[in-house]
Amino acid sequence: MSNRIYLDWNATGPLLPEVRDQMQQALEGVPGNASSIHQDGQRARSEVERARRALAEAVGAPAQAVVLTGGATESNNQVLRSHARRTDEPRILCTAVEHPSVLEVVEQLGEEGIDVDVVPVDGRGQPDLQALEASLREGTTLVSAMWANNETGAVLPVHEIGELADEYGAVFHVDGTQALGRIPVDFQDLGADFMTLSAHKMGGPKGIGAVVCREGRKVGPLMVGGHQERGRRPGTENVPAAIGLRAAAEAVSARLEDWNRSLEKRRSLLWDALRESPVPVELRGDPERRLPNTLNVAFDGVDGEDMLLALDLEGISASSGSACTAGSLEPSHVILAMGYPEDEARESVRFSFGPTTDRDAIEDAAERILSVAERLHGLA
């Protein structure tokens, strides 16, 4: 179908035009290995360092704080794994709504004998800070919390969580993947020990991301066999991806405010249209503290998977949760953690968009979504 509407930016977004152009030039013109000493190598090295500086600037961190990695899944694994055994009695906690690249590592560490705890969330997807503090009191060594949730768009109180973690001497990790490019992200102000990021949610390429480390905090490598990234991420640097990451980070630095405002307008436009539906529709997530680009909704009695399949046929790409767990028949762990019973959790559908999603696309999408909801509700 020619006029498809892409509303799945929290899974991944298209490259920004300038990112694509600069990556294209790099693919054709930068042949070197960033570790080689000849001029082609030096050019590649200089591109990698420019990428590091641009990302650092976009998140308010010094360049030397940034370790480039293969994306946020890798970064999350790396931070958690390299701090899991920081002390003789490690205890790790995270929230119940983390991305699987945090939650499953924590589960695995638990199976390996480490003391772990998962902090519950309320009906809006916000962590219970009292439960968090009670758990911290038991001698927690590392706390991991996401800045913004990929499924509901809820923005978590990461500053408050960080203060609590600090009070109890725990290392604090923030998964900032969904926040970057949508809301202001300032690492210095956040006060976390580590923040993990990915380029492809902000118009950059897939397969590159970062761990940002607070001064004096070290992260070990997940792999061995190379000295790249000062031994913290072995493997030949992906220079075209680094160039794409740089262009995307520069766009974030220059345009975040505009993006934030226009995304918010698009989200209101879509929600205002959807709530007109004769089929009762519920907003899932936090109606106040939330990303400007994400709407998680449930149409009464309409199965989310049925809805997504029907929408796909109508030319709309959306999702019911994390793409990393898509395809599983289980309802979303995030919506379940918010207290919804299984059948209601299965009704959740997520629409997420980006800076190049225009008003017409949202209006057109709303019409198609409403007609599909009505049709499926009638069948239900």
Ligand code: PMP
């Ligand atoms: N954390 C969050 C919150 C995410 O939304 C995602 C992507 N779905 C990831 C981590 C993983 O990022 P990547 O695709 O770069 O591995």
